[in-house]
Amino acid sequence: MLWDCPGCGSKGLLGLTHRHCPSCGAPQDPSRRYFPTDDQKVAVADHPFVGSDRACPACDTANAARADFCGGCGAPMAGARAVVVRGEQVAGGEGFEKDSAESARREASAARDAARAAKVVPPAPPKRSWLPFAVGAVALGGLACAILAFVVFGKHDATVELTGHQWKRVVQVEEFATVTETAWRDQMPVDARLPTCREEERSTRKVADGESCSDVRTDNGDGTYSTSQRCTTNYREEPVYDTRCTFTVDRWRSGREARAEGAGVTPAPAWPEVSLRAGTGLGAEREAARSESYTLTFRDEEARSLACEVEEARWAALADGSRWLAPVGRFVESIDCSGLRAP
Numbered sequence: 128m129l130w131d132c133p134g135c136g137s138k139g140l141l142g143l144t145h146r147h148c149p150s151c152g153a154p155q156d157p158s159r160r161y162f163p164t165d166d167q168k169v170a171v172a173d174h175p176f177v178g179s180d181r182a183c184p185a186c187d188t189a190n191a192a193r194a195d196f197c198g199g200c201g202a203p204m205a206g207a208r209a210v211v212v213r214g215e216q217v218a219g220g221e222g223f224e225k226d227s228a229e230s231a232r233r234e235a236s237a238a239r240d241a242a243r244a245a246k247v248v249p250p251a252p253p254k255r256s257w258l259p260f261a262v263g264a265v266a267l268g269g270l271a272c273a274i275l276a277f278v279v280f281g282k283h284d285a286t287v288e289l290t291g292h293q294w295k296r297v298v299q300v301e302e303f304a305t306v307t308e309t310a311w312r313d314q315m316p317v318d319a320r321l322p323t324c325r326e327e328e329r330s331t332r333k334v335a336d337g338e339s340c341s342d343v344r345t346d347n348g349d350g351t352y353s354t355s356q357r358c359t360t361n362y363r364e365e366p367v368y369d370t371r372c373t374f375t376v377d378r379w380r381s382g383r384e385a386r387a388e389g390a391g392v393t394p395a396p397a398w399p400e401v402s403l404r405a406g407t408g409l410g411a412e413r414e415a416a417r418s419e420s421y422t423l424t425f426r427d428e429e430a431r432s433l434a435c436e437v438e439e440a441r442w443a444a445l446a447d448g449s450r451w452l453a454p455v456g457r458f459v460e461s462i463d464c465s466g467l468r469a470p
């Protein structure tokens with residue numbers, strides 16, 4: 128490491144050997160050490176590293192780690208703290224090409240500021256909060272939406288007359304048929320026939336692709352530094368291919384549906400007659416899901432026709448021409464049959 132004498136302006140003094148300025152005798156300030164350029168660097172021979180320098184508790188002079196007494200004032204070095212060291216520098220990073228006493232000073236002062244900030248919790252800056260305003264705006268927007276929804280979808284109780292009953296019952300029918308499917312070969316069903324296969328990208332994997340290395344300089348804290356190399360592995364994505372097959376296979380698939388529908392309570396609703404093609408081979412049919420719905424239609428005092436679905440038992444129990452109270456839409460033609468009650 129090098130240092131510049133702030134007293135007489137001598138530059139490029141050696142951190143390890145020039146503990147004092149050879150021109151004016153000023154002591155070296157370890158916090159102003161900087162990394163030399165390639166041209167400036169001097170190899171240090173036979174220098175055992177004993178640890179970072181320590182600052183004298185009495186006069187702040189930097190002393191070698193093994194010193195028991197300060198070379199400047201003679202005070203005992205017991206309990207002395209290590210001097211500030213420079214941050215690591217990576218080739219290509221800031222200051223690597225040209226370091227200076229000025230950079231060292233900036234770095235040391237930034238470190239002091241950070242240490243002070245960590246110790247003292249800064250008082251929270253008084254801030255004008257926009258939160259109440261935002262909450263107010265959201266609340267206002269919500270209210271507007273609610274009013275709009277109330278006006279458009281709002282309901283009020285009205286007297287309605289039951290005018291009709293409708294019902295519908297549907298049976299889904301599945302057919303056993305030859306279908307075409309696609310799957311990865313390892314997931315193909317055992318009864319797949321006539322597969323035609325080709326290679327397709329199924330996934331990707333990361334593969335190592337060389338290393339990126341940089342020189343790194345580390346301040347030893349005793350006026351010397353060391354250089355090392357740091358490497359990270361590079362990776363690239365590589366496609367992984369697999370075999371994808373298209374094949375035919377015999378499967379149950381949804382086919383037609385049988386439906387029955389009618390109006391009125393009598394005759395009672397019935398499931399449609401479903402005649403299935405029997406057998407177990409291709410073309411055979413079987414019943415699948417069933418569904419049913421029972422609809423009541425009403426007329427309100429404004430002569431609007433309103434409809435809703437109910438359970439079958441309730442549907443059958445209400446007589447045409449009977450009058451009811453029910454929540455109906457103000458502007459949309461809707462009726463809520465769960466709120467149906469005697470007037």
Ligand SMILES: [Zn+2]
Binds near residue numbers: 133136149150152
């Ligand atoms: Zn000097």
Ligand SMILES: [Zn+2]
Binds near residue numbers: 185187198201
């Ligand atoms: Zn001292």
